[in-house]
Amino acid sequence: MEKQKLVQLLKQVAQQQTTVEQALDQIDNPGFLDLNYAKIDTNRLKRTGAPEVIYGEGKTANQISGIAQAMIAQKTNIMVTRVTAKKAAEVQQQVPQLRYLAVARMLLFKAALPKLAVGSIAIVTAGTSDQKIAEEAAITAEMYGNQVERVYDVGVAGIHRLFAKLEVIRSAQVVIVVAGMEGALASVVAGLVSSPVIAVPTSVGYGTAFNGVAALLTMLNSCATGVTVVNIDNGFGAGYSASKINHLGGDVQ
Template sequence: MDHKYDILQLLEQVKNGEITPEDALLDLKIAPFEDLGYAKVDYHRSVRQGSSEVIFGQGKTAQQIQGIVKSMHAKGSQNILITRISNDKIDYLEKEIDLDYRRNAHLAIAYPKETTSLGNIVVATGGTSDMNVAEEAAVTAEVLGNHVTRLYDVGVAGIHRLLSNLEPLMSARVVIAVAGMEGALASVVGGLVDCPVIGVPTSVGYGASFEGVSALLSMLNSCASGVSVVNIDNGFGAGYLASRINQMEGLK
């Protein structure tokens, strides 16, 4: 169900005299969210932002997640993203709802539906250890309707690995650079491409990396233009932002 389409239909009914403005206003007042007691589910997120509300799984019980998902699905939502979800919650939810679990990304898609793939987002990692965060970014972008190219383990310690992949990098509309340790990948990529680069610092590294703070500060201090940075290990945030940029580009 497209909530934007629903609102347009409602306005058409008012225009045609099939419903009074007062009744239409009441429908709109009721529609924005539902209070489940433990959560207020935002049904108008897709109207404002183009995609359904995303459920942050960490800290919620499996039963709470189930309740939120079912209320969203009852309103027509599909491809509902559940981030940072643990295996024990998945064991419960898989028996209750249609679920596509991406273990490497710690992410699940409730009531999955095939989407179109627009543009090209490249997700690159400094090392194999950064892949969980990168997969969270990549799967998020794919579910939101973007074509994603993965370039994993192309860090600056062996920069020839990165330079051998210049073609996909140069053809990208957005690049997500995921790296721990010193986080240099974002700056290097930023100096090579002509599109926005989103740096994702990860908590991968030895003691002086301070669980990702070192990589975060390195990316924030990047001398390459066009590099923005999300929080440590925030693959979801990078994938969502990349989708926004990519799909804005696609409208030109």
């Protein structure tokens, strides 16, 4: 524990604002809560500005419920990603405070309002099939206090649809482009806007799309500058990174 915090804690004990036992718990706090099957990083909010996020895929409903209950007790905002509707229903029976968003496949709980960023984030998809990944990015960004503009189904097969929405896209502080198949949309958008572009390849596509590898390689090899690429189907990662960039522009006072 830092010296300044230790002095403050000792003063609270002296003034009977906290008990000796409570003070010892804070001093001995290892920075995580051990549930045996999971170790919740209780210091992540202080270190990074954002609390730990629960990756739901591969975890049982009971495990998700246990982690969520522990985090609610810590009065922390909660996001659980990659949760099927069936698993979400099982979790909600144990933790009814959690809200499920089916398209994004996320469970949410808000204990506190986030700091609101001044700028907005535009999320652009090539097709409707990319929407579940786009919504994961959108909900993530909104949970971190960002205004999100959704521009869906404007892929290169009908490029006039993109041009019709350019004003909205260009007004954003950050642009997230979500595309499968050959993934060309990210390069097109990056060549039309001044904002940083975060590209998300999706596993949408036939045979040689290779479950998103083709789109990933296209985006990594983009000739347009200012494109950063996250992993295949990683809507959460794109939304988180876009939020970090957007908040650099300042927060609403």
